[in-house]
Amino acid sequence: MTTVPKFVIGNWKMQARHEYGLELARGVAQGLRDNPPPSHLHTILCPPFTQLAGVHSELDEIGLPNEQLALGAQDCYPAASGPFTGDISPQMIKALGASYVILGHSERRQNHGETDAVIRQKVKAATAAGVTPIVCIGEHLAERNEGRAASVLASQIEGSLTRGFRGIVAYEPVWAIGSGITPSHEELQRKLTLIRALLPMRLMTDDIRVPVLYGGSVTSVQAPSIMSIEAVDGVLVGSASLEAQSFLDIITAAAEATTPQLTS
Ligand code: 13P
Numbered sequence: 001m002t003t004v005p006k007f008v009i010g011n012w013k014m015q016a017r018h019e020y021g022l023e024l025a026r027g028v029a030q031g032l033r034d035n036p037p038p039s040h041l042h043t044i045l046c047p048p049f050t051q052l053a054g055v056h057s058e059l060d061e062i063g064l065p066n067e068q069l070a071l072g073a074q075d076c077y078p079a080a081s082g083p084f085t086g087d088i089s090p091q092m093i094k095a096l097g098a099s100y101v102i103l104g105h106s107e108r109r110q111n112h113g114e115t116d117a118v119i120r121q122k123v124k125a126a127t128a129a130g131v132t133p134i135v136c137i138g139e140h141l142a143e144r145n146e147g148r149a150a151s152v153l154a155s156q157i158e159g160s161l162t163r164g165f166r167g168i169v170a171y172e173p174v175w176a177i178g179s180g181i182t183p184s185h186e187e188l189q190r191k192l193t194l195i196r197a198l199l200p201m202r203l204m205t206d207d208i209r210v211p212v213l214y215g216g217s218v219t220s221v222q223a224p225s226i227m228s229i230e231a232v233d234g235v236l237v238g239s240a241s242l243e244a245q246s247f248l249d250i251i252t253a254a255a256e257a258t259t260p261q262l263t264s
Helices: 018-034 049-062 090-095 106-111 116-129 141-145 149-160 185-203 223-227 244-257
Strands: 006-011 041-046 069-073 100-103 132-137 168-171 212-215 234-237
Touching: 006 100, 006 212, 006 244, 018 041, 018 049, 018 069, 018 244, 041 100, 041 244, 049 069, 090 116, 100 116, 116 132, 116 149, 132 149, 141 149, 149 185, 168 185, 185 212, 223 234, 223 244, 234 244
Parallel strands: 006 041, 006 234, 041 069, 069 100, 100 132, 132 168, 168 212, 212 234
Antiparallel strands: none
């Protein structure tokens, strides 16, 4: 029997100026050092590429174990190296201390035309480099309103996850991102249960619990109710991760709302 890990991940997007990002990382690391959450709760900071090395040395200085506070990137190229101007490989982010990478965020699907097939290639490349992928899926508002959310999620899972996938999945309904709106408790429970039912086909097993997170307008106010849903293994936080205290409040809320669960 092992404890089910829970995750609180901060996605800073393109939003923290360099010095501020370092200060933010230091603030979060100091907060966790002074008030350590239970060991089943893992925190991951995902700054922009340019801050990975700096944030890594800030975290190093505080010296928390990687399971407690880890570093992630927000994207990577689907190859180890090559003539790809402006791109960053998973090996490169790993060399800067990142052990996770967010892939397929809706902002990349939308702004960079990333398809499920491209995301699947990135998942493959990250996994090969020993970097754990955090794959985002989620429907648009129109798809939800037309009753197509289930089929969108099914095709994103089928298309963007590799066979035998081992990583993290984040359900981020596009309409909840940056809108201040979160799905109701019932809707979230229904969607997460659906995602859990769809996953074994890609995982090629029923026996592994891939962490499934929720993201979209998470603050410390909603975090306890979201984290109390049995199918939810954590939260992916945007805006509220840009201030150390508000992010630490989410971590505290997540810790309080989740008692360690055991899985076989
Ligand atoms: P917000 O928390 O700002 O809505 O962003 C969510 C998100 O996109 C995290 O990846």
